[in-house]
Amino acid sequence: MKVRVFDTTLRDGEQTPGVSLTPSDKLEIAKALDELGVDVIEAGSAITSKGEREGIKLITRENLNAEICSFVRPLTVDIDAAIECEVDSIHLVVPSSPIHIKYKLKKSEDEVLDLAVNAIEYAKDHGLIVELSAEDATRAELNFLIKLFKAGENLADRVCVCDTVGVLTPQKSEELFKKITSEIKLPVSVHCHNDFGMATANTCSAILGGAVQCHVTVNGIGERAGNAALEEVVTALKFLYNIETNIKLEKLYEVSRLVARLMKLPVPPNKAIVGDNAFAHEAGIHVDGLIKNTKTYEPISPEVVGNKRRIILGKHSGRKALIYKLKLMGIEASEEQINKIYEKIKELGDLGKYVSDADLMAIVKDVLGKDLEEKIELDELTVVSGNKITPIASVKLHYKGEDRLLIETAYGVGPVDAAINAVRKAISGVADIKLEEYKVEAIGGGTDAIIEVTVKLRKGVNTVEVKKADSDIIRASVNAVMEGINLLLQ
Missing domain, CATH: 3.30.160.270 (Alpha-isopropylmalate synthase LeuA, regulatory domain)
Known part of the structure; x- marks a missing residue:
């Protein structure tokens, strides 16, 4: 089984509060996503602004391998803006929960169905691939959700269930997608938000329930608590469920850092897969195990996802960790010198200090009497x-x-x-x-x-x-x- 990856870093991800990309930034990220192997790039929402359309046009003119998509509401003005940008597809988002229909749209369910059908027909008449997305689907009445998808079944190309406010649980997710995929003939996508920290788990469960495409963002960025993280979902699918994607895993870390830099959103050190601490070890017992066999404390090799093993020195470190670290840095020291370096590291650790590479080099210089060679x-x-x-x-x-x-x-x-x-x-x-x-x-x-x-x-x-x-x-x-x-x- 192979699952398609629909990346919405440039749309839902850019909606992270405080983030705003230039057209050239969007193009740089899109090219990296294409090299990463994503199947669909949601390049933005064409109706948003002139600058947004400029960014989407830069991407569509690049002739990338990925399908290029624009977010649209069920309005001809939105679809026209997408057409102007020459995208391959639209992500047509239609409110589906009672609270959204009543308070946001102020329409009846029948009117919503008409809106969706008319928008799909208009888009298909203009040669677009259409993914019909039910907004707030996880708080919608199941009967209406099925009715909405069936209304577009003979017109749209895909449908998507959106857990807009992150209220799914893994159990409910698998059950919901089993019901929907048993009723709907079209390929079904899943779009999860992380309000309760469940986005990755819910996405994987939806795929077990029959979803064949997942919506994700690099580093899990997005509105509020963010979206399902691309790097977490694809690695979990491969290594925990034996489900493949087209993602080149070894590029995950590189793309993560590019997005973090351009969006000015630092990756938390403890972020799964791509965080600096994801494969970092300080505790003496852990490092001792790693020296004997890296699988003792690493579920996968860091190189698989483009990351690197890091040995961190601090108050929890053992002598073997220090010796291993010095060996990695190409530093030779006698047993007496190692003891002195070790004591100084422990002293700094007890003061609550993390011993950086620069700190270690300063200690080594002090103990060994060697200056750092300035290249x-x-x-x-x-x-x-x-x-x-x-x-x-x-x-x-x-x-x-x-x-x-x-x-x-x-x-x-x-x-x-x-x-x-x-x-x-x-x-x-x-x-x-x-x-x-x-x-x-x-x-x-x-x-x-x-x-x-x-x-x-x-x-x-x-x-x-x-x-x-x-x-x-x-x-x-x-x-x-x-x-x-x-x-x-x-």
Whole structure:
């Protein structure tokens, strides 16, 4: 059995409060989703705005392998906007619960049925694939739900049951979809929201009940508590239910980080499958088990989903974890030196501190008396900013690996942004390093306060977190980024 994946990251996902993508952002995500292997990309809602239509048009003109879809209401103006964007299909959403019909539409059930049929006929007359979606279906009367789907059965191409406010349970989900698929001849989709944290489980149960297509979003983003997470659903289907999709699992982590970066929605560390802690281990007993056999504490290999195993050092770590971590980092130390490093890690852990790679390197430097080798050194930094002046920064870096200078200039929304952009631009030919997080905290009061900057940088699946303090925020920021870059290049 193979289940189709309908990705709504660019529509339902973009409806996450505070998120707004540019047309070029939407295109970049759509291309990544297509490479990931999704079957349908819901590129947006064409009626929303001129910018939304521009974004959808960019995607449809790219000639991607995936079916490109637009969300529409049962209104000709919505369908016309979708037609203008040259999409392959429409996701026609029709309210189906008594509360939606009475209070939102203020219509009778018969009027709703007429709306749906007229909209489907209009769309089919214009050559569109139609997925008829029942909004709030899980609070609808089952008889009306079946009636709605049957009204469109000889016209539409697919139907979809929407758990709009996330009130399904896995048991109810499987039962509901068994009933619907026994009555409806068309392929049935499932669209779940995560209000009670059940979206992934409900989606899998719906598929067990007969659904052949699932609506998902990358990282589970979406309105309120979000939607069923693409990465969770497809991996659960494969490894727990032996059900296949067309998704290239090894690209999941990469696509997750792209969406997080462009939508400015950091992935929680404990997020299943793609979180930084999904395959991270600190407890001594766990790391000891991993060293003997990774299957002791990992249900699947992190590489399968493009993630990476991480050994975290802290107060719960054992000596074997430290030795294993040092080996991974290519650091040789005597037993006495390992004992000293171990003691310092425990001291930091008891203070409630997470020992980052930068912290570990500082401890190693202190114990072994070795400096961190700077592969790239900051020679010069110039920043110009002021009233009515777009901030611009120039950097000159010394790349010791090839003994050459890297000189670049970049603009930014502020002087710090310009400086970091210039550094990242300068090293782009050496390594693709992304700034994932940036935090600033003032230590003390007054205009001369010390500023502590924390940056989290990523190179592939490797991440480092570095903190630097200085009275100058630009200097603190650039120094933190430079140290992080050198750590990632080790």
